[in-house]
Amino acid sequence: MRVLVLGGDGYLGWPTAMHFAARGHEVLAVDNYLRRRLAAETNSQPLLPTDDLPSRCDAVASLSGKSIACRDLDCTDGEALAGLFRDFAPDTVIHYAEQPSAPYSMMGYDQARLTLQNNIGTTLSVIWAVLRAAPHCHIVKLGTMGEYGTPNIDIEEGWIEIEHKGRKERFLYPRQGGSLYHTSKICDTDLLAFYTRLNGIAVTDLMQGPVYGISSDEADRDARLRPHFHYDDIFGTVINRFVVQAAAGVPLTVYGSGSQVRGYLDLRDTLQCVELATLNPPTKKFEPRILNQFTELFSVRDLAERVKQVGDGLGLEVGIRSVPNPRKEREEHFYQPAHDGLATLGLKPHVLSDDRLAEMIEFVLRHRDAVDVGKILPRVSWA
Numbered sequence: 001m002r003v004l005v006l007g008g009d010g011y012l013g014w015p016t017a018m019h020f021a022a023r024g025h026e027v028l029a030v031d032n033y034l035r036r037r038l039a040a041e042t043n044s045q046p047l048l049p050t051d052d053l054p055s056r057c058d059a060v061a062s063l064s065g066k067s068i069a070c071r072d073l074d075c076t077d078g079e080a081l082a083g084l085f086r087d088f089a090p091d092t093v094i095h096y097a098e099q100p101s102a103p104y105s106m107m108g109y110d111q112a113r114l115t116l117q118n119n120i121g122t123t124l125s126v127i128w129a130v131l132r133a134a135p136h137c138h139i140v141k142l143g144t145m146g147e148y149g150t151p152n153i154d155i156e157e158g159w160i161e162i163e164h165k166g167r168k169e170r171f172l173y174p175r176q177g178g179s180l181y182h183t184s185k186i187c188d189t190d191l192l193a194f195y196t197r198l199n200g201i202a203v204t205d206l207m208q209g210p211v212y213g214i215s216s217d218e219a220d221r222d223a224r225l226r227p228h229f230h231y232d233d234i235f236g237t238v239i240n241r242f243v244v245q246a247a248a249g250v251p252l253t254v255y256g257s258g259s260q261v262r263g264y265l266d267l268r269d270t271l272q273c274v275e276l277a278t279l280n281p282p283t284k285k286f287e288p289r290i291l292n293q294f295t296e297l298f299s300v301r302d303l304a305e306r307v308k309q310v311g312d313g314l315g316l317e318v319g320i321r322s323v324p325n326p327r328k329e330r331e332e333h334f335y336q337p338a339h340d341g342l343a344t345l346g347l348k349p350h351v352l353s354d355d356r357l358a359e360m361i362e363f364v365l366r367h368r369d370a371v372d373v374g375k376i377l378p379r380v381s382w383a
């Protein structure tokens with residue numbers, strides 16, 4: 001297949017590009033390095049520096065003989081993106097090209113505007129590139145489980161049937177974003193649902209939970225192929241942050257009571273899920289397929305205890321501290337999200353085992369000198 005990866009320089013986009021290239025697909029990775037720019041502006045650089053896309057594509061070619069093409073392009077530029085779709089004629093576009101940080105989106109007006117304009121802008125451009133230049137291309141879009149919030153009822157996969165005054169209708173499941181970033185993803189889902197309803201384009205919207213890890217079959221081959229690994233409060237996801245805190249001897253920063261439950265997944269399972277979605281396009285026309293993409297539920301407190309236990313076993317003395325929650329969110333809440341769709345397509349989850357956590361902590365211990373402890377405590381408050 002011809003697979004276009006938008007956001008191909010990113011934490012998930014780069015391993016995705018390598019994953020598809022390794023399986024014989026023709027891959028074009030596109031990025032405008034927004035993430036690198038925002039990380040530098042907010043002093044949130046990753047644990048280790050990563051080469052730019054052309055250098056990493058060269059490294060893949062020299063190590064494996066597989067080729068990944070790359071382009072520096074702003075995906076909010078609808079004309080340029082449509083031109084690229086015309087030239088490359090993708091069978092599938094995997095759309096990661098967004099500002100992915102909730103704290104960043106809550107820093108102030110400029111960051112809120114950038115998040116909204118960029119995220120809705122890239123999604124609108126992708127939809128129109130498909131409409132204008134590649135009508136049979138399947139859009140695989142990364143949404144987030146955070147779109148649903150934490151309602152006091154079961155969370156379904158994208159849709160819910162509601163009976164009201166004796167009549168029934170099927171709606172997109174209600175969304176309640178906890179940050180402006182999450183709200184931008186809700187707008188994406190609405191745009192995708194709208195244009196699918198009108199035009200019958202093929203769309204899979206993946207509601208993904210927080211991802212952890214740095215390993216994939218391809219990334220493990222050589223240090224130059226690793227994705228960027230953020231452990232700061234703005235761009236780091238919680239398991240990655242705790243692992244670095246444990247290795248650096250900093251008490252794990254549990255926000256508030258730590259009772260917040262979310263669905264998590266290993267980076268390798270993101271790759272599996274995206275591949276399963278790509279190889280099995282949706283069968284219903286005029287409705288986006290929405291799949292909830294996570295493998296295990298944990299509370300933040302559970303995760304801290306797990307990391308502490310494994311870290312202590314490695315001879316570290318891992319502390320846990322509760323810090324005032326910088327977010328406005330329910331800490332005690334019901335959480336029961338469905339996640340059958342990807343399992344039905346064949347997902348075989350990698351679970352968060354003690355060995356897996358130990359591998360991650362040992363990886364950071366080898367680079368402990370690179371940890372900047374000034375990036376650990378929350379710097380952005382929702383208040």
Ligand SMILES: NC(=O)c1ccc[n+]([C@@H]2O[C@H](COP(=O)([O-])OP(=O)(O)OC[C@H]3O[C@@H](n4cnc5c(N)ncnc54)[C@H](O)[C@@H]3O)[C@@H](O)[C@H]2O)c1
Nearest residue numbers: 007010011012032033034035074075097098100142210211
């Ligand atoms: N990482 C997670 O835990 C997680 C969880 C749920 C959802 N997601 C979603 O998955 C996607 C990828 O997340 P990630 O963690 O890899 O983030 P990332 O920031 O590492 O990757 C996104 C990439 O897109 C690029 N990009 C952004 N705007 C662009 C534009 N206008 N033009 C071209 N490139 C652009 C960035 O430079 C970056 O390299 C995002 O949409 C995010 O919302 C991520």
